[in-house]
Structure formats: C-alpha cells, structure tokens
Amino acid sequence: MQSDLAQKLDLLIATVQSLQKDISETRTENRELKEQLLLQATPIKSNQVWFDPNPAASSLGVSSGRVLHEWRRAGKFRHKIHFRNVATPGSLVPRWQYHVPNCQKLLTNLI
Numbered sequence: 001m002q003s004d005l006a007q008k009l010d011l012l013i014a015t016v017q018s019l020q021k022d023i024s025e026t027r028t029e030n031r032e033l034k035e036q037l038l039l040q041a042t043p044i045k046s047n048q049v050w051f052d053p054n055p056a057a058s059s060l061g062v063s064s065g066r067v068l069h070e071w072r073r074a075g076k077f078r079h080k081i082h083f084r085n086v087a088t089p090g091s092l093v094p095r096w097q098y099h100v101p102n103c104q105k106l107l108t109n110l111i
Helices: 002-041 053-060 065-073 100-110
Strands: 083-085 096-099
Touching (some): 053 096
Antiparallel strands (some): 083 096
16 A cells, blocks of 8 residues: 555655656757847847847857856956946846957957
8 A cells, every 4th residue: 555655655755756857858849949039130220339138149259148147257257348227217127238349359358
C-alpha cells in the first residue's frame, strides 16, 4: 500500500518536473520570438542614435540586450554617454537605451 503511494508520488513529481522544464523552454522561446518581433517592428531612422537594448545589440553585433545590460552594470559604459534611462519620471522600473555610435567607439577601442 505504502510503496504503491510512493510510486504514484514519484510519478507525480517526475511529471511536475517535466512540465516545469517545458514551461521554462516555452518562456525562453516566447522571449526570443518577442525580441525578434520587436526588432522587426522598430523603425530605424537614419539619424537615430539611441536604441532600446535589443536593437542596439543587433546594431553592435552583440547577441542580446542582456549583454549590454551586463556591461552597463559592470561599469564599462558611462551614463548619458553610452546609456540613458528614458522611463517616465517617477517610474520604479528603468527603461534603458544605448547610444550605438558611442558604444561602437568604445567597443572598437577595447578590441
């Protein structure tokens, strides 16, 4: 009786773990698709220099906007020169943009 319950519990745990893995993979796929759609939907003006993270990363040849965020947090970029916060005043969540030409100059000098 108890071993029967233990087997059912083990099966249930394995099923939940499998579902959690599927959910995580689906979220990752959704995030990637969203980023691709945003890249396609973002009109690029010829004189535009400030970009949201993913379009900036694409212009700089970087894998994703997360890399730019990591570099910003690590102190590689300077505020108001390489990045800025364009969130609505009073917002608790920042909205970062990156100055692509200045970032490109910095990256070129680092290589």
